Amino acid sequence: xxxxxxxxxxxxxxxxxxxxxxxxxxxxxxxxxxxxxxxxxxxxxxxxxxxxxxxxxxxxxxxxxxxxxxxxxxxxxxxxxxxxxxxxxxxxxxxxxxxxxxxxxxxxxxxxxxxxxxxxxxxxxxxxxxxxxxxxxxxxxxxxxxxxxxxxxxxxxxxxxxxxxxxxxxxxxxxxxxxxxxxxxxxxxxxxxxxxxxxxxxxxxxxxxxxxxxxxxxxxxxxxxxxxxxxxxxxxxxxxxxxxxxxxxxxxxxxxxxxxxxxxxxxxxxxxxxxxxxxxxxxxxxxxxxxxxxxxxxxxxxxxxxxxxxxxxxxxxxxxxxxxxxxxxxxxxxx
Amino acid sequence: xxxxxxxxxxxxxxxxxxxxxxxxxxxxxxxxxxxxxxxxxxxxxxxxxxxxxxxxxxxxxxxxxxxxxxxxxxxxxxxxxxxxxxxxxxxxxxxxxxxxxxxxxxxxxxxxxxxxxxxxxxxxxxxxxxxxxxxxxxxxxxxxxxxxxxxxxxxxxxxxxxxxxxxxxxxxxxxxxxxxxxxxxxxxxxxxxxxxxxxxxxxxxxxxxxxxxxxxxxxxxxxxxxxxxxxxxxxxxxxxxxxxxxxxxxxxxxxxxxxxxxxxxxxxxxxxxxxxxxxxxxxxxxxxxxxxxxxxxxxxxxxxxxxxxxxxxxxxxxxxxxxxxxxxxxxxxxx
Numbered sequence: 001x002x003x004x005x006x007x008x009x010x011x012x013x014x015x016x017x018x019x020x021x022x023x024x025x026x027x028x029x030x031x032x033x034x035x036x037x038x039x040x041x042x043x044x045x046x047x048x049x050x051x052x053x054x055x056x057x058x059x060x061x062x063x064x065x066x067x068x069x070x071x072x073x074x075x076x077x078x079x080x081x082x083x084x085x086x087x088x089x090x091x092x093x094x095x096x097x098x099x100x101x102x103x104x105x106x107x108x109x110x111x112x113x114x115x116x117x118x119x120x121x122x123x124x125x126x127x128x129x130x131x132x133x134x135x136x137x138x139x140x141x142x143x144x145x146x147x148x149x150x151x152x153x154x155x156x157x158x159x160x161x162x163x164x165x166x167x168x169x170x171x172x173x174x175x176x177x178x179x180x181x182x183x184x185x186x187x188x189x190x191x192x193x194x195x196x197x198x199x200x201x202x203x204x205x206x207x208x209x210x211x212x213x214x215x216x217x218x219x220x221x222x223x224x225x226x227x228x229x230x231x232x233x234x235x236x237x238x239x240x241x242x243x244x245x246x247x248x249x250x251x252x253x254x255x256x257x258x259x260x261x262x263x264x265x266x267x268x269x270x271x272x273x274x275x276x277x278x279x280x281x282x283x284x285x286x287x288x289x290x291x292x293x294x295x296x297x298x299x300x301x302x303x304x305x306x307x308x309x310x311x312x313x314x315x316x317x318x319x320x321x322x323x324x325x326x327x328x329x330x331x332x333x334x335x
Numbered sequence: 336x337x338x339x340x341x342x343x344x345x346x347x348x349x350x351x352x353x354x355x356x357x358x359x360x361x362x363x364x365x366x367x368x369x370x371x372x373x374x375x376x377x378x379x380x381x382x383x384x385x386x387x388x389x390x391x392x393x394x395x396x397x398x399x400x401x402x403x404x405x406x407x408x409x410x411x412x413x414x415x416x417x418x419x420x421x422x423x424x425x426x427x428x429x430x431x432x433x434x435x436x437x438x439x440x441x442x443x444x445x446x447x448x449x450x451x452x453x454x455x456x457x458x459x460x461x462x463x464x465x466x467x468x469x470x471x472x473x474x475x476x477x478x479x480x481x482x483x484x485x486x487x488x489x490x491x492x493x494x495x496x497x498x499x500x501x502x503x504x505x506x507x508x509x510x511x512x513x514x515x516x517x518x519x520x521x522x523x524x525x526x527x528x529x530x531x532x533x534x535x536x537x538x539x540x541x542x543x544x545x546x547x548x549x550x551x552x553x554x555x556x557x558x559x560x561x562x563x564x565x566x567x568x569x570x571x572x573x574x575x576x577x578x579x580x581x582x583x584x585x586x587x588x589x590x591x592x593x594x595x596x597x598x599x600x601x602x603x604x605x606x607x608x609x610x611x612x613x614x615x616x617x618x619x620x621x622x623x624x625x626x627x628x629x630x631x632x633x634x635x636x637x638x639x640x641x642x643x644x645x646x647x648x649x650x651x652x653x654x655x656x657x658x659x660x661x662x663x664x665x666x667x668x669x670x
Contacts (some may be wrong), residue, residue: 001460002412002461002463002464004413005436005559008462012394026587048653049650049653051647051650051653052653073538077337077341078521078609080440083428085442085647085649086421086647086648086649087441087646087647088645089440089644089645089647089649089650092645092647092658093650093658095524096523096525096526096658097523098523099523100523101340101341101521101522101523101526102521102522102523102660103440103442103449103452103453103521104418104440104442104449104660105438105440105441106423106439106441107423107439108363108422114439115488118438118439118453120458121457121462122456122461124460124462125456125459125460125461125462126337126345126460127337127456127459127460128337129337141559186413186436186437186438187436187437188433188434188435188437189427189429189430189431189437189438190605191431215656305519309421310424310427311422312386312420312421312422312424312427313421314386314420314421314424314500315384315386315424315428315539318383318386320428323427323428325430325439327436330460
């Protein structure tokens with residue numbers, strides 16, 4: 001059922017049949033380390049380049065998620081996937097051997113929200129029995145693409161976040177399980193004119209605030225209706241801005257807000273400054289900690305809002321701003 | 336209704352409420368010049384950079400398509416859009432002022448097929464009243480991204496295609512009109528190991544052959560069931576390969592195959608070598624010539640198959656191949 005301007009409540013909400021997370025060594029050493037399905041010590045993932053490494057990472061996520069759903073690759077009708085690299089090369093090379101029809105997505109670090117939204121529509125609309133939604137990021141391939149080659153040893157600002165090496169995948173379908181995607185609120189591009197590529201949290205916070213406020217309006221709901229409101233990778237700076245912006249709009253999310261970019265690393269011990277980022281940040285935290293709490297019923301209802309900074313080195317060098325986008329997904333415990 | 340491995344036949348097929356094409360000067364001088372809604376003489380589209388030019392192009396397409404559908408921006412529930420540039424910057428900057436929830440897509444030059452597929456699902460599934468599907472490309476922004484800066488004056492191989500400056504947009508909805516999207520066949524990544532970035536037609540032809548053959552199997556149909564089978568931007572070389580590959584699979588499409596990359600330029604007079612390419616190639620030909628023929632009933636049923644080469648300068652320089660993908664959409668005349 002269509003709600004308000006940007007939301008859907010699914011009449012037949014798709015179930016989460018399986019989910020998996022794979023991360024790198026640093027993520028494995030963080031506070032959530034024990035919850036991931038696999039921690040890979042080799043940053044190259046046995047590949048030949050950073051791009052190849054991320055492809056192999058994404059392939060592993062797909063295989064684990066499909067296996068944990070009790071399915072084979074041949075059972076999956078569609079994949080909705082993307083990554084941060086130009087032309088989605090981690091996705092293209094990582095998933096090609098699966099021989100599954102693919103919709104390539106680009107939502108920057110909001111991709112897990114975008115893939116879950118579209119994947120849920122495909123199942124709820126009767127267009128797919130089983131859909132795989134996944135995304136990944138890799139610290140080294142992202143730094144190479146968006147900032148400086150690692151070899152330069154460039155000093156990072158305290159407002160910068162650390163791109164997660166990792167990712168997550170979710171298989172959606174109609175078979176009963178302990179968690180389901182009950183609704184979505186789709187984000188639009190929000191641009192406050194910010195230009196600092198080492199402060200992505202600030203660039204994304206207005207988009208997160210916009211989507212979350214739109215969600216409350218569309219659903220006629222309030223922050224207390226959710227056990228957790230979870231953003232993707234705002235980090236410490238973005239979180240402060242988000243809470244302020246929503247307070248201005250009349251919503252107090254302080255007591256139940258959580259940000260994956262704050263949870264995945266230990267800021268003090270792991271030298272990650274403003275937190276973590278990357279498509280793989282919210283995806284790997286979703287497919288470990290968050291879905292763990294939901295399936296066991298500790299959290300009954302969560303608003304999951306991956307956040308993306310649509311940062312292009314080209315337009316940024318041309319003096320342009322960094323717009324943001326955020327896609328909301330409601331995930332509920334099912335019994 | 337789900338058909339076979341990769342296809343859907345829509346029980347309630349969405350209608351095409353409006354469509355629009357905008358192109359550059361060279362495209363306007365080609366054989367289809369009179370059919371486009373707007374031919375813009377200034378390659379900068381009054382912008383400040385090639386990226387800005389493409390953003391302004393995409394904004395124009397959106398406005399024309401929405402207006403031709405008799406709607407306002409506020410009536411559109413979702414946009415499904417993308418382009419060839421890193422981080423979809425033509426889309427991000429071009430569409431942000433519309434304030435419409437956006438799903439960013441990357442399917443290289445297959446994007447019009449991908450956006451129509453997902454857009455049709457959103458309407459047919461009851462998740463949207465009006466959905467805008469669009470894409471664009473720009474010769475100069477694409478050359479800069481994928482090949483050499485124009486200023487180098489690099490000589491082009493005869494197997495190379497010319498990236499179209501232009502694009503198209505389609506508004507889908509439930510109101511009766513003269514054309515509708517009745518089904519889709521979603522492509523998977525197909526990689527024959529080809530590496531020549533100046534022969535994209537050869538890189539994409541195997542993906543087109545795969546999707547078209549899959550379509551015939553899923554639908555239990557044959558080439559004669561379609562007035563036209565239209566690929567995106569294979570060009571002359573890719574067309575030959577496609578016809579050969581499908582002949583090997585037992586399908587003869589010679590008599591009703593058409594390629595947008597062959598139609599849009601006059602090869603001899605316009606010095607475009609193997610033909611045209613770019614997301615905007617199939618999108619602009621769809622939103623002028625093809626939908627024109629379908630709405631007036633000259634063509635009753637068309638299989639439209641935009642083709643994408645998932646070419647990344649990064650992985651290509653690392654020695655990797657250029658995989659392809661192609662998404663099929665059935666468009667039928669409605670009376």
